[in-house]
Amino acid sequence: MLTIACLSLSGGQGKTTTAVLLAKSLAQKGYTVLAVDADPQSNLSTFLESDVGEEMPTLLEVFKGTVAIADGIYATGIDHLFLIPSDDALDTVQDYLSSSGVGAMLLGKRLEAMKTVFDICLIDSPPQRSQICKSIIGAAHQILIPCEATVKGYGSLVRTLDAIKELTEIGVSQAQLLGVIPFRDRWVGNNQTHESRMCIQEMITEVGKELVFPSIRESERYKQAISQGKTLSALGAPELESPFETLVQHLTAIIEDNHE
Numbered sequence: 001m002l003t004i005a006c007l008s009l010s011g012g013q014g015k016t017t018t019a020v021l022l023a024k025s026l027a028q029k030g031y032t033v034l035a036v037d038a039d040p041q042s043n044l045s046t047f048l049e050s051d052v053g054e055e056m057p058t059l060l061e062v063f064k065g066t067v068a069i070a071d072g073i074y075a076t077g078i079d080h081l082f083l084i085p086s087d088d089a090l091d092t093v094q095d096y097l098s099s100s101g102v103g104a105m106l107l108g109k110r111l112e113a114m115k116t117v118f119d120i121c122l123i124d125s126p127p128q129r130s131q132i133c134k135s136i137i138g139a140a141h142q143i144l145i146p147c148e149a150t151v152k153g154y155g156s157l158v159r160t161l162d163a164i165k166e167l168t169e170i171g172v173s174q175a176q177l178l179g180v181i182p183f184r185d186r187w188v189g190n191n192q193t194h195e196s197r198m199c200i201q202e203m204i205t206e207v208g209k210e211l212v213f214p215s216i217r218e219s220e221r222y223k224q225a226i227s228q229g230k231t232l233s234a235l236g237a238p239e240l241e242s243p244f245e246t247l248v249q250h251l252t253a254i255i256e257d258n259h260e
């Protein structure tokens with residue numbers, strides 16, 4: 001199982017949008033995908049429309065080990081796509097993680113049990129630098145950083161790279177940077193706005209051209225695709241699929257390499 005974290009340490013950077021659309025694209029391609037909602041805001045759980053009752057186990061119980069991980073995994077109604085959901089209560093795991101001493105290693109340890117069951121695990125993260133984020137970085141093999149093509153987005157990229165570096169230096173993370181995905185790249189007609197162009201250029205300077213994926217354009221279509229559970233192609237905008245097609249190709253190559 002290849003574990004990928006969607007991580008970006010500011011609000012509204014496109015983490016959940018990327019996680020939902022990438023998880024669906026991978027499942028459609030035939031991969032068995034485990035989506036993990038590690039954000040107490042639980043937007044991923046809402047968008048994947050898993051029918052999880054209030055008393056049913058979520059990521060909180062999985063983290064604490066009070067249920068077996070398999071009991072916290074639910075079908076989503078989409079073939080090959082499964083979910084460990086969250087809710088507000090997940091916030092209470094922060095104290096548990098900081099007092100456990102091995103908090104940064106815990107999510108990876110829990111996911112171990114699923115390593116032969118799923119091809120890919122995709123984790124959606126909260127926006128704050130928190131104990132949950134540390135555990136996500138600790139669990140990830142690859143980290144994908146969505147960030148807005150704005151000054152705020154560039155700041156989020158720098159903060160996220162810094163958090164990864166901190167955990168790599170102390171040996172808690174072995175994660176590779178899968179890449180950066182510019183979010184809400186604004187174009188007016190055929191012209192990219194000056195701010196988008198400059199900010200994406202800064203991202204390229206920061207991580208290198210080969211690690212910056214095609215951008216997610218500013219467009220209502222992405223929101224519609226998620227809220228209506230449709231593909232971008234079905235909404236008449238197949239060209240907007242490009243970032244996810246590139247990501248799927250890239251991940252396919254990584255998975256094939258791992259099998260060799």
Ligand SMILES: Nc1ncnc2c1ncn2[C@@H]1O[C@H](COP(=O)(O)OP(=O)(O)OP(=O)(O)O)[C@@H](O)[C@H]1O
Binds near residue numbers: 008013039
């Ligand atoms: N292509 C797009 N263009 C414009 N807005 C978009 C696009 N895709 C998604 N959005 C909207 O941008 C907002 C932020 O996206 P998203 O929720 O994916 O970010 P996030 O990083 O997960 O946020 P949070 O840190 O709060 O979890 C959402 O309201 C979403 O509907």
Ligand SMILES: [Mg+2]
Binds near residue numbers: 015016017039
């Ligand atoms: Mg989110």
